[in-house]
Amino acid sequence: MVIPGPNEPTLEQLNNIMEKFVSEMTRLYGGTEKVLAQRRLEMLLSEMDNPNEEQLDHAKLLGSVTYPRFHKTIRLQTVDMALYGLVLQHLQEEWQELGILIHADVVLADRGACFMGHVTSFSHVFVETLRYGAATQPRRRSARYAYINGRIAVEIEWIFKVDIEYEQQDQLSKTVAIVCRFTTNDEVPQFPWDMWAVDLGVQVWHANMLGEMEVVDVRLISGQLILIPITVSNLEYWVTVAHNHVSL
Secondary structure (H helix, E strand, C coil): CEECCCCCCCHHHHHHHHHHHHHHHHHHHHCCCHHHHHHHHHHHCCCCCCCCHHHHHCCEEECCEEECCCCEEEEHHHHCHHHHHHHHHHHHHHHHCCCCCEECCCCCCCCCEECCCEEEECCEEEECCEEEECCCCHHHHHHCEEEECCCEEEEEEEEEEEEECCCCCCCEEEEEEEEEEECCCCCCCCCCCHHHHHHHCEEEEECCCEEEEEEEEHHHEEECEEEEEEEECCEEEEEEEECCCCCC
16 A cells, blocks of 8 residues: 555545445444455455364364474574573573573573573464464464564564473473564654554554564464555555454
């Protein structure tokens, strides 16, 4: 979608253009055209649909996360030392409250366990039966955009499962996603749909501008999104529309 800078329509014209869109989206999220709307979205999100029976047969179900059959084991230090450090810090912070001590691979300690950097890398996983892929995996890049913690839009870079043998206890396990947040600020222009943005799940971000990598529990992934690139006054933006309801 391109809105030429020199010939931008007036706000009134934009409101008229958006009227049909808002009307359809309101019916979509209100449920009055649920079946038809679902079919429309399925066409747009053919690569992000729920797993079919055959896919689930080839997966291992654990709680709300479903793992595909194929995966590979990697050592994070050979990929990126910064990536290893991020995952290590996340594990330390998450498990410290439980009295579990996790050390770096260079630390010698009498208590706790060392995280040697070995992880299981997945091209994608299903969270609550919805598929999310990693940007670093070419075959699953189409599913790399998602929400975390409500409607914080992110790009998923990696998906790792960490398993650590801890003293005499059972094996510790955690699945994490390495994500980069979309960015926005006051320089993003106002749009005619802003007054309906919360209800419709529509947000605008700077295009191709992502935040620093961070580690989150994969279960914090809260929904799929539709990404629409637009150009306004020769500047590129990303419009995101929530594909499914998420908690705000």
